[in-house]
Amino acid sequence: MANDPRQHPLLEVNPPLVQGPQTYHAITQAVSEISEGATPRKWYILTGITGSITLMLFGMLTWLVANGIGVWGNNAPVYWAWDITNFVFWIGIGHAGTLISAILFLFRQKWRTSINRSAEAMTLFAVACAMIFPLFHTGRPWRAIYWLGPLPNTDTGMWQNFRSPLMWDVFAVSTYATVSALFWYVGLVPDLATLRDRATGLREKIFHAASLGWRGSARHWRNYEMAYLILAAISTPLVLSVHTIVSFDFATSIIPGWHTTIFPPYFVAGAIFSGFACVLTLLIIARWSLNLEHLITLKHLENMNKVILVTGWVVGLAYATEFFIAWYSGNPYEKFAFINRAFGPYWWAYWTMITCNVVSPNFFWFKKLRNSIPVMFVLSIVVNIGMWFERFVIIATSLHRDFLPSSWGYFRPTYVDICTFIGTIGLFLTLFLLFCRFLPIIAIGEVKGVLAEQRNPAPGVHTTSQVVDPKFEPVALVSNGGGH
């Protein structure tokens, strides 16, 4: 029995990415059925809850615009607080999506296939949440909305100030949102066609239009693969650039605790860290509630845990480096800023951050914990709490005590701050629920591709990922997005 592929010693290390008795049709069925069947009662309940929270967000934003920034707790000297914290937090969440879709795609990491769709969707929804803040945190959003657009405006007859990192932000985030949306949509086209072929009536019409005439011809696939590759290549630098530019908001300032060159890599690592944690949280719920354990396997989750462990350490190293530089630079303001961060009035925020971001990922050193659904679920949430605090610590604790002690202050959030933040979580979840309900949450075409490789390994290549159960039916080499 030594030759039984199911007993292959490497299976322990590298289990197949698609598990259980699978056929192409079964995959199509499993994914499409989610959006085709009757809407489950629990979806209505969940969407009802998150929708109400989203309405609260709109209420809070209306209240904000009607009265002014004063309804938040922002003050002098903490002119930015939860608003920009939330912005950076949500932008960071979005990063995992692009990373999984683009970078892992370019590195031919096949394990990304079952999670990339939802990760990309998550990116879009997170960016949508994030973009609320740069606009609404301004004192006069009705002016900011056209002033910040890259147009010379007719009001004052002049260009924006291109020296301002906030201006760079506008470009970075809008580019990121556009490219992410394109990338996501291009990836969706074959699957939309699958849904179209299975649908009737209005659904058919909508998917017909949305799938852009996709027929699954080899020529279509060839163009698709090329387009996808190019978009992946365009997206890849964005993973690095967006959070780099977001970090410039702080790094180019002169405030101790902000003015530091480590921010770009530190922010990118943090973004991937939080993004993976967020994908993890959502996928654990999705695979459980939508019965997708065979497609989103433990291996996927474990891989993500490994990324969390690595980026957690990168982030921890960044924290340590900041302290080292604060001491090594000999700049007393800098030194104070960091000691104050850890032991000043906001010590609790700092140590929450350290506990969540530096201590908690270390549980993933243990394989058993890495493979435990409850453990990783809790830790993924803990990491996101930690990353929210990281941004809060950077923004609020640096601002609240800067150069002149006479101007020092303390920030306390108001209910509007809190409800606005909770509201964005509501918006995020609502969008995600809508996505789960109406669109294929797993890239059907890509999973089929992996399945094909599992069954028909390229000649001379023997990897465990290609181990298949010989009982299963043979398939065509080219998977057809049109399905069976």
Place this chain on the structure above:
Amino acid sequence: MSKLIQINPTQTGPKYWRSLGELYNKPEFRDWVDSEFAGGAAETLDQGSRRNVLKLMAASFGLAGLTACRRPEEKILPHSKGLEGFIPGKPDRYASAYTLSGVASGILVETYDGRPTKIDGNDKHPTSFGASTALTQASILSMYDPDRSKEVLKGGVPSSWKAFTEGSKSVNPGEGLAILSEINNSPSLTAMKQFVMGKYPNARWVEYEPVNYGGAAAGSALAFGAGVDAHPQFDKAKVILSLDYDFLGIDSPTTLVTRQFAQGRRIDEHAETMNRLYIAEGQFSLTGAMADHRLRMKVSEVKSFAMQLGEALGVLPAGLNVLGNTDKKTKFLNALAKDLKANQGAALVVAGPRQPAVVHAIAHLINSSLGAPVVFTKSATGGEDPVAAIKALAADMSSGAVSTLVILGGNPVFTAPADTQFGAALAKVKTSIHLGLELDETAKAASWHVPQAHTLECWGDGSAIDGTVTIQQPMIEPLYGGKSAIELLAMLFGAPSAKGFEIVKNYWMSAFTGDKEAAWRTALHDGVVAGSASAELKPGADAGRVKAAAAAEPKASGSGFEVSFYPSATCYDGRYANNGWMQECPDPMTKIIWGNAALVSPKTARDKGFKDDDMVKINANGGSITIPVMVQPGMADNAVWLNLGYGRRSIGRVGEGVGVNVYPIRTTGGFWFAEGATVEKTGETFSIATTQEYHRMEEPTLPIPTNFKRPIVREATLEEYKKNPKFAEEMVEHPPLNSIYGDWKYDKGFQWGMAIDLNACTGCNACIIACQSENNIPIVGKKEVMRGREMHWIRMDRYYTGTEDDPQAVTQPVNCQQCENAPCENVCPVAATVHSPEGLNDMAYNRCVGTRYCANNCPYKVRRFNFFNWHKNITEVEKMVHNPDVSVRMRGVMEKCTYCTQRISQGKIQLKADARRAGKAVELKDGYITTACQDACPAEAIAFGNILDPESKVAKMKKQERNYAMLAELNVKPRTTYLAKLRNPNPELA
């Protein structure tokens, strides 16, 4: 008007009538018509031809414009800029007077088209020198207070002037008439008083104010005999001892003292030495912060200290009842006595208003033995002790001996000592008439209340501390039809003229000699009645009397818990309680806004277990109050300090219920301080709002100390300075400040800059209110200040150094530093803050979208954000105080100090116009363009001007070796620089 309207005798159509009187056209009806409709307007009643209607309409349109100008009827003369060719929209400045606690200051009032907007000091006035206090400047807002008294009240119910005129005829002027005035320093009011007293010799005249200088008057009476005022010449003194006298702060009602003191303190190319200030006090005052040596002691112990000093200097015999000495006190006393003696002729001892007569007398005795620079004059105000006077008056009111009481201003029901039971006594007076600005406690208790005209609304006069008289001109017709004190007296007691203008002018026409009209016009124009300063006296001190008084003094117990009272630097005695500017102006030392607190020393707080914000019950003088505690460094132990003026129950939307009223425990016996108080925690807490926490420039307590003393306010002793004059600049080492791009050369045209001399600044807050008034800065309220959203463009930072028990303190005004390399500018995405070629960091409000990034990146944190629309709920009348040259900022917009850019623009336009007319090149004379803060500063600590002009004051100050730029190491190149602070400690006490 009657000439304008032609009466048309022919009637057209049927005649309609409304009454029998009209039908028969009886003379009574004609009279009624004439009285009801002035002049020709009556004609339209029945002469309504088309032509007449059109004529009348044309006339009323023509006159409609005039009604908008609330110009006073009588002629008033401009001060410095002529009325010739009056230009609408351009301000005129008129000289007038502002009186507080019986002391007048000369002011200049800026008016736009008949609307006063700003008060400055009168530069021709001998005690103002162009400077002004925060309280003086804020009084303009009190005039536009929408909650001011607007109508006559009878028994608290709205009535009318007509009813009052009728009702006041029944006033029995014979027996039982008493008039309670504020401290009177006005010659015309004195003349009116003499008129009334001459007509009704049995009437009594009482003067009272809760903040008065009765102790000082009694002290000079003890030393020299009655009616002598002492004027210490601080500028001529080299060594000064203050006995509980906050002469740089709230104890001095004028700017003169600060000006003189700063002159003696200034170090520049002309002066290489400075005065030395010692102080013995309880509360940590601004004067204490300025002092080179400070000995803290309870207010009641100062007497003993003064006696000991008298003994040490040999002016008092040994063996007086004095308290024992600590080592520190002995050392302090010995060094002080030696220093005073060594500076014979230039040593000065001054005592504060809280101190009893004997302390003042001892100070006089010491001064005469030292040949101190003190000038004596005849007293400008009356002699009777206000506290004793009001006590006697209240007793007579209670016994029914007073049947008619006329209260001329003030709010005695609120401010009179508690044991006089003034409110209850007032209820026993048959007819009481209260003249007041506000619907205050007294207005509601009196049988009649009539609205008072504000200082800026009526004619009057007042004498300054040196006796110089200023005629008070109205700037605007009374907004609510109020009357001044002289007008009310004239009306009540049948003076020949009831018009304020006539009374004042007639008085002065009789007082002037020579060309009276010219003298009158000159007095109005200059704001000073020439030659009116009191003649100098050379009184001899009666040493025997003072010695006897000192020997008779009982020993201070020194052990009990003490409570003492201070006028609030913001609400004063309560009269500013409804003034938003003052409520939001932080107390100079504690930085409390919108309220008051019981101040205790850190040790007392530890002993008693008090923390900030704990509510405590204070029992003293037979009464009790509940008030929150604030722990303040540098206070004397076992004592508590209370600010007067808060806790008004009836005043208006701003001040009602703000703070705690401490008058209930202030009695005639314990008027300024009392021993034997008890203080205990109630267990409740109350949030006190401050604009600044208790901050030192050293790091706050963190588990890992960094031992970093921030070089913000740089300070050295005079000795250190002489050894190393460039100590301030050398205090910070930093790498060379290079930019990878070439720096912009600001070397053409005007380059505006500012220098602030920290050695002169006393932290008096005058600049804060000046800026608020000039730049339309809104107030935000207590809740918002607690969130750190106050809007002041210039703030007064206060830092402590040294130990918690015996700290030193420094103050530093901080406005926008107008960095040449401004960190706020590059971060603004919409270019709303950009640099002008003249080196100004400009704000374009219209571009601002409110990202607040600029404020985050400002190392000085001087930018202010409109978190809400702060102007939303202000009334039309409050809008009148706005400076029309400065835009009012909407919500969501950032703002900050502009170096008064509107004044710069105005000045430049004027300069260009003048130059063109003269056919010359534009030339800026230093001091032609000034900022509001600079104008106000009594210490002349702020200089502003063109830094490229080597002859300008600012360039000269910047050239001084003490000059340093705060946070220069950030390479932001601020245009505002500071001159380092110096102290002049006695080497023996080092």
